[in-house]
Amino acid sequence: MKEPNFWSNPADRPGLAARVLAPLGAIYADQTARRVAKSGLEASVPVICIGNINAGGTGKTPTVIALSQRLIERGKSVHVVSRGYGGSLDGPLRVDERHHSADQVGDEPLLIAAFTPAWISKDRAAGVRAAQEDGADVILLDDGMQNGSVEKDATFVVVDAHRGFGNGRVIPAGPLREPISRGLARADAVISIGDAAAQDRFSSLWSNAVTVPRLSAELTPLQTGFDWTDQPVLAFAGIGHPEKFFATLKGLGANLLRAEALSDHQPLSTQLMTRLEIEALALGAQMVTTEKDAVRLPRAFRQKVVTLPVRLTSEDWSVLDGILARLGLE
Known part of the structure; x- marks a missing residue:
């Protein structure tokens, strides 16, 4: 989906379109709040949600891969549960990258399955149950922050550091799935992704709105030996x-x-x-x-x-590691 230009306007200058659409944004936000308020499944293992407040891509998949690798290094059996956007199968189904196609399970679960066990399930609670039964020590929810069917033990909000939270308004008046304050009230940390200039921009525009710890990270190209110079x-x-x-x-x-x-x-x-x-x-x-x-x-x-290929890197993982320690995932 191509974002309307006014979605990126400064929060203090939203423009006429955003103001006209604001009542519809309020309705959308209320619908999200009702979904989130539902009582969900309490898993027997820690459930960590990697989600976002913005609609569209913010870097969740590289974050899921980075977090899963960090947990695997600690000897944990990590399973990822995804909705399987774009796939034809409903699940719950454990993805096999050798036999399944993106048309069946979605591109993101297929990519993640190359790193750690991944499940697709339109019913997220059913997917979590299946992962539990298959021996997961910890479950990562790929997206699902605005889905109340599963209780989360920790939630990381991923945001593009350059774009930030756009004009700060909810769809269709802006790029947000819910108001920033409501979303961050359920979050344990924000992971802002971008280079140094983007991180500075995010700090200048949104530091007052971010009420939880923040981890700054960047997507770094993986060295494969391919020489890109003048290619x-x-x-x-x-x-x-x-x-x-x-x-x-x-x-x-x-x-x-x-x-x-x-x-x-x-x-x-x-x-x-x-x-x-x-x-x-x-x-x-x-x-x-x-x-x-x-x-x-x-x-x-x-x-x-x-x-x-790119990988999520950070000079300081202490925010994330502290939350993992709280969950007993040292």
Whole structure:
């Protein structure tokens, strides 16, 4: 979904459209509050939610992967439960990256399953029960912050540091699923993702609104041995904010000849990929995409496209580690 321009206006200058749509935003916020207020399943193991207040991509999937790896290093059996957005199967189902496709289980669970056991379940409580029964020591909820069907032992709110909370208003008047104060009242920490300039911007605009501890992190390209310097590329991405991926490539020194911004989770049909391949050949460019997009590639194109993986990094994990210690997950 392409965000309206007024969603990014400063909070103190929302514009006419945001003011006109504010009553609808209040209705949306009340509906969210009713969903959250429901009593949910209390799991027998710790449940950690990685969610967001903003609609759209903020970096939840890299955060889930980073947190799961941190827990695995501590000897924990980590299972991830996801709704499986974009998949045709309802679950609960444990994802097998060797046999399932993104069309069946969604691209994010398929990517996560390469790192740790991942489940899809339209009914999140049923997914948590299945993960428990399968031996999970700790369960990560991929999204689900605004879903009250499962009790959370800890909640991390992930936010794009550059975008912040937009104009601070709720859909459709702004980019938020609920008011900041309500969301952060249920949160244990905020994880802001971006470079130093973006972190400074977030601090200047939103430090007064963030009432919980904050962890600053960044998405860092994984070293794969591929030399990006002056490499001509045709890049495509169907993530929340494709322009961030394109900027990363340019930052690595790639010669970005063509940038195809797709909608989030857009299917990579053979017809689409054939068109991109023809364009890449005409430009003398290498096709490049993200890890999340790569799992949706038709089999015939998997050897033709280079993937640029990124990992969530931070200079100080103490905020996260302190919360894990409180949950007995040292």
